[in-house]
Amino acid sequence: MVRIKSRYLLCEINVTDKSRLLLLDDRAVMTAVRTAVARIHGDYGAAQCIIGVSVKYMNAHTGMVFLRFPKRCYKLLWSALPFITCMETRGQKIPCFLNCLHVGGTIRTCQKFLIRYNTQQLHRLLPKCKNEDEKHVRTALLKCLLPGETRETSAEEADSEEDEVV
Amino acid sequence: MSVDVCEAPHCQLVCENSSFLDEENSLVSLVQQLHFNYKVSLLIPDCSSAPSHLDSVINSFSSFVLIKNMPVSEFIDKDFLETAVYPGSVCALSYRTRIGEDNCVALMPNGRLRLSLDRHSYHLLGIEGKVSKFRSKGRHIVSVDLTDSSMAPGGRGYDRLLSGLTCRLPLTSDFLLSHQQGVQSCLKSLLSRYDWSELRPEVSTKVLHQLTCPSDLGSCDAYSVMDWLGAVDAGISSSIGSSSSFLSTYTCPGPQRMATTALSISVSGFLLPHHVQILIMEVRQFLEQSSSPWASLTVHGFTDNVVSCCENEHGRLRGGVNFYTLLMSKGHDYKLLIVTGSHDSCSP
């Protein structure tokens, strides 16, 4: 069986004002990507951007985006992403930049990476907890996360061949 | 489907350092193997005028003939075979035929007739040939040795070729013809039947003043030497100098010096290897007597030539180039730079 190969980029949208993140939607991201590619790579890049490019998933709360690019030209399109400095939505300009966290061959590997990444972030943040309530939440979280994490890593190795080596 | 926009055709540069005194030097055979030379250009620094004997050699390149609308079958005419092909001194090349598009014909002095035909013409001709290495789309190369016994008039192969070229595929073309002993005397009967004109190779002599040149040409790498010679030949050298200019960043390679005068001579036409050989000898002699540290001689082959060096097939597709440059220095050393496209086969 032949399938159309794609590359999924897991990106994080960084904004200065967290509250404005909620204004963004996938269409705004898509437009920003298209404009950046057209500016950096001209008509040739814009043409590559027509088929097989989409925003697969967008979490406005955390600012996580899955971008789907065709495999044959993902490097070209990827190279334009750092040039995105702001996104426009509902007449507002939101200054932001994209931070690429992971490149994967399937959505599944990207999702796994995201879960692991979030866990790591959580581990980093939890020791900073101050009051009693937070500490309570922390212990509860650690309890349910730790076994989950080990299970996650063993499953990770099983289909690591789908992962893109960056 | 997208293609890689960063790809470019490759080509090969063969660099050979040797001496004229070396018995096994490949120079003589190389010069003899390239039958169809279009242009010879000579650059001698620190020299303002060519001495008379060099001048006379340059002007002694034999004239050639352009014959209009001649059928290819004339080459296997019995009379022509006896007067020109068997003695082995005639060279012919179809003129204004483009190798990728048209049927090209070449007759070499060793009596080989080579045709580069498209698929349709090849099938019409009905003589066995090889598929072209460079054009997979049905281009075929037919090579016939006219001196072979089966190709003698009356033989089976001969009859087949004759009927092929007269009845099935009556190929006509303009031809450039050259003969070592002079075309007119040897090929009188042929010329009387067609519209022809005799032409002399064009000689142009330029004296360049204040030429910036690399102080040690021998130590520069071959690519920059070639580029620099090309820049001088194309008349670019005058604007050389600034590496920060908007238009061009080309600069003379390596440490530079200023040559007050330099002599640049070029001869173009249909040139025989025999004369190139004589010219090389003459330049060598000249170098021994003069103050010039080196001299360079570049020989360009015909672009739409069916044959490249060593009788291999020549392909022009994607930057097929065939020329060689000879850098002669005082003493008997020389440096030979041969360029062939990746599509040309060449074994030095």
Next chain:
Amino acid sequence: MKGVSTQKKSTGYQRVVLKNSAPVLENESTRLSAVEFKQFIITGLKILYGEVGAALTFDVLKYDEDSRTAFLRVPSRGLVKLWSSLTLLGSYQDQACAFRILQVSPFLLALTGNSRELQLD
């Protein structure tokens, strides 16, 4: 006393030279200076390949204003980009124009001996 070396050009180094009969313009009276000519090509590169394309370094080695013929030099990596953008350049200041590539070679020296230029009659 005899050394033969065969080199295959590495991509980083190789230069390709184009000889290009430049804009065949509708209005023959329009003149282009060398600087305008280069700027025009850069514009073409920018349209087709964006800012990355416009940053491609190439040299106008020689430009003849009357025949509008130029020698361009470009690293081999940029050959396809430059060539394709020249092909797709269709207009200069609202008049139709076209580029004609006469010869392409990895060596500048090859451009001075093109037998197709041989005019005998």
